[in-house]
Amino acid sequence: MPVPDYQSIMLPLLKLVSDKQEYKLNDVTDILSEQFNLSEEEKSELLPSGQSLLFSNRVGWARTYLKKAGLLDAPRRAAIIITERGINVLKQQPAKIDVRFLKQFPEFVEFQTPKKGENTIAEEIVTIDESSSQTPEEALENSYQNIRKALAQDLLSKVVSLSPAFFERLVVELLVKMGYGGSIKDAGRALVTGKSGDEGIDGTIKEDKLGLDIIYIQAKRWTPGNVVGRPELHKFVGALAGQGAKKGVFITTSE
Incomplete structure (x- = not known):
């Protein structure tokens, strides 16, 4: 019951x-x-x-x-x-x-x-x-x-209204605040111009404070409902392979 x-x-x-x-x-x-x-x-x-x-x-x-x-x-x-x-x-x-x-x-x-x-x-x-x-x-x-959910929706709407470069910086700052290693300056090296020199990678972050492993980041500021599909993910995987990377994080405002 x-x-x-x-x-x-x-x-x-x-x-x-x-x-x-x-x-x-x-x-x-x-x-x-x-x-x-x-x-x-x-x-x-x-x-x-x-x-x-x-x-x-x-x-x-x-x-x-x-x-x-x-x-x-x-x-x-x-x-x-x-x-x-x-x-x-x-x-x-x-x-x-x-x-x-x-x-x-x-x-x-x-x-x-x-x-x-x-x-x-x-x-x-x-x-x-x-x-x-x-x-x-x-x-x-x-x-x-309910208040938390409404606030999350408001924040998401605000983020979507801003530039893709802003979202890329936001993602890196978020990961640093969550306790991953490295600094905003180190993590943001690929984000200075708002785009990465390596297609499909927007930034990097160290997995821990010792910097033992690097995580590559892809940030897509897409309108909610506009689903990130297989081509974008394949491109990201290809970019990781090109870097010899073991780990990557794909973050989006959509799905």
């Missing part, structure tokens, strides 16, 4: 700790993953940032919301235990526990209400729509990814 959203995890989580014993959050996560019949692939699914596991993160947010509503307590770091309020809630046999359900508790309402002067973007995301399946962290990450 798909990884359940954090609101769907709340009731199973509360039921799991209903014996009033203290549980480690990692143990709870493992037990819940079995209850939801998650596959190994689903257990390994990551957030968009790739920094944490999706299911583990959602269990963490379910725990946070239940704690803010006073249904769970955290006697120590990464540990949880049910409270008397949590026991009383389970006695009501609710069909579901979600954000709407938790709003009956004043502490939770206070948690979701931004304080005066603190209504930042982050605060607005914490007060996420109660019908949303995304945790605040997921909403923030997805917003970040």
